[in-house]
Amino acid sequence: MWAASCLATCCASCACEACKSVAGGITRRSARIAYCGLFALSLIIAWILREVAAPLMEKIPWINHFAHTPSREWFQTDAVLRVSLGNFLFFSIFALIMIGVKDQRDTRDSWHHGGWMAKIIAWCTLIVLMFFIPNGVVGFYETLAKFGSGLFLLVQVVLLLDFTHRWNDAWVAKDEQFWYIALFVVSLVCYIATFSFSGLLFHWFNPSSYDCSLNTFFIVVTLVLAFVFAVVALHPKVNGSLLPASIISVYCSYLCYSGLSSEPRDYECNGLHGHVKAVSTGTLILGMLTTVLSVVYSAVRAGSSTTLLSPPSSPRAGSGKPLLSLDEIEEGQKDKKKDEVKLVTYSYTFFHIIFALASMYSAMLLTGWTSSTKDGEKLIDVGWSSVWVRIGTEWITAALYIWSLIAPIVFPDREFV
Numbered sequence: 001m002w003a004a005s006c007l008a009t010c011c012a013s014c015a016c017e018a019c020k021s022v023a024g025g026i027t028r029r030s031a032r033i034a035y036c037g038l039f040a041l042s043l044i045i046a047w048i049l050r051e052v053a054a055p056l057m058e059k060i061p062w063i064n065h066f067a068h069t070p071s072r073e074w075f076q077t078d079a080v081l082r083v084s085l086g087n088f089l090f091f092s093i094f095a096l097i098m099i100g101v102k103d104q105r106d107t108r109d110s111w112h113h114g115g116w117m118a119k120i121i122a123w124c125t126l127i128v129l130m131f132f133i134p135n136g137v138v139g140f141y142e143t144l145a146k147f148g149s150g151l152f153l154l155v156q157v158v159l160l161l162d163f164t165h166r167w168n169d170a171w172v173a174k175d176e177q178f179w180y181i182a183l184f185v186v187s188l189v190c191y192i193a194t195f196s197f198s199g200l201l202f203h204w205f206n207p208s209s210y211d212c213s214l215n216t217f218f219i220v221v222t223l224v225l226a227f228v229f230a231v232v233a234l235h236p237k238v239n240g241s242l243l244p245a246s247i248i249s250v251y252c253s254y255l256c257y258s259g260l261s262s263e264p265r266d267y268e269c270n271g272l273h274g275h276v277k278a279v280s281t282g283t284l285i286l287g288m289l290t291t292v293l294s295v296v297y298s299a300v301r302a303g304s305s306t307t308l309l310s311p312p313s314s315p316r317a318g319s320g321k322p323l324l325s326l327d328e329i330e331e332g333q334k335d336k337k338k339d340e341v342k343l344v345t346y347s348y349t350f351f352h353i354i355f356a357l358a359s360m361y362s363a364m365l366l367t368g369w370t371s372s373t374k375d376g377e378k379l380i381d382v383g384w385s386s387v388w389v390r391i392g393t394e395w396i397t398a399a400l401y402i403w404s405l406i407a408p409i410v411f412p413d414r415e416f417v
Contacts, residue, residue, distance in 0.1 A: 031113045032351070038123060039087070039355050040292060043362055045127070046083040050366055053079040063135065077367045078138060084363030085141045086127035088148075091356040098348035105342055112348050148360035150389070155357065157397045160251060161404055164244035172241070183243050190246030194226050197253045204271040205260045212269035215260060218391055222256040225249070225398045238405050248401045252394045259390030262368075364389075 054075035058064050063078065094112070101108050130138075171179040198219055205215040226249035233240030263270040368386055 034116060035351075035355060036292075038120075039358065042083060042087040042127075042359065043292070046080045046362065046366055049079040049083060050076045057131075060131070062132070065135075078135070080363050080366045081138050081142055081145070082130040082133075083127055084145065084359050085133075085138065086123075086130040087359040088141070088145075088356050090123050090126050091352045091359065095349045095352035095356060098352060101344055101348050103342045103344060108348075109344060145360035145363050148357050149364045152354075152357035152361040153389070153393045154396065155354065157393070157400050160248070160397070161244070161401060164247045165404075167247075168241045168243045171243075183241070187242040187246040190243075190250045191226070191230075194246070194249040194253050195223070197250075197257070198223050201253075201257060201260065205263075205269055207269060207271055210268045215269050218256055218260060222252055222394065225252055225394075229398070229401065232402055232405050237409055239408065240405050244401070248397065252397060255390050255394035255397065259387045259394070262386040262390060264384070 054072045057075045057079060058069060064070070064075075098108055098112060101112070103109070168183070171183050201219045201222075202216075205219070206212045229245035229249055230242065232238060233242060233245040260270070
């Protein structure tokens with residue numbers, strides 16, 4: 001017992017020193033990476049607890065206070081939701097605190113970039129405290145998380161659209177034949193991948209011996225959307241390009257596959273039922289990678305945005321004034337440069353909201369949108385709720401992309417960035 005106590009004390013001391021070292025090494029430039037690392041750590045903890053925490057939680061009286069002990073799957077879901085709730089509260093609190101921060105002279109700017117030892121302690125405390133709250137609070141958060149996850153999926157779509165348009169504009173701006181050829185080649189590869197993958201979907205999810213009209217409908221709609229994207233993008237009145245259209249087509253195909261692979265394993269039209277463990281693990285890894293990449297991209301994008309994600313810029317100086325001397329102009333430029341340095345480059349509130357919504361989405365991903373399945377202990381992200389969320393996201397993605405192309409025509413007097 002004494003040896004165990006000493007070992008625990010030693011481990012705690014080492015962990016504390018490690019946290020201090022990490023916290024001290026985080027600077028203003030790496031703060032966004034640190035937030036991403038904290039979010040990624042929450043995913044790892046939730047995943048681990050999903051696998052190992054059920055036997056321990058069965059012994060906690062304020063969690064397992066039922067007349068009949070729930071299934072192992074219930075405790076797994078509850079553990080993930082409690083970690084997610086702690087993570088959600090951490091980022092939501094920071095989102096509220098950072099409302100209205102416009103320049104670096106604001107005290108809250110240092111809170112956003114510094115104080116990492118205190119942040120890590122606060123984050124750990126929130127995660128632990130969530131295991132002491134009543135089940136009713138967790139149940140309410142579960143319902144709220146479904147709506148928050150839908151918002152995060154919409155943010156994913158907007159970020160993907162932003163990424164594809166920026167990629168296309170960057171290569172077009174080079175105005176060289178090589179880059180135009182590169183655009184065509186990448187677009188062609190994406191379309192070949194889309195149609196080839198759709199053929200595999202027909203093979204996997206449309207067995208000839210069963211009536212799988214719903215799956216056929218989903219796959220056909222995906223193919224039709226890919227064709228519509230190309231037609232609309234190449235229309236003479238639309239300022240579009242094949243590259244964004246092809247990338248959105250591939251993404252829609254992935255969402256269609258993700259939705260179909262989430263169908264219950266006892267559903268006769270799910271041709272992947274013989275590969276239960278591999279499919280569920282693959283779906284989880286793809287979903288997690290997509291989530292982490294979306295969060296990381298949003299963090300980077302928020303730091304470089306000059307439009308929607310940034311706070312209002314300072315008023316332009318010099319309009320309507322008489323000509324100044326050279327010394328006065330140089331002095332004014334120095335003052336203006338100082339003022340620009342003090343302005344924050346992105347919305348801190350939006351930044352933290354992204355992480356809060358991603359916390360909700362990751363919980364739904366790890367619990368299969370809390371849907372009960374026959375093989376619930378082995379499968380992740382399986383059930384009709386997950387199917388319709390994925391398919392719905394695909395259709396919303398298509399609608400948003402088409403709208404991004406036709407909006408300037410519908411509203412010619414408005415400026416779309």
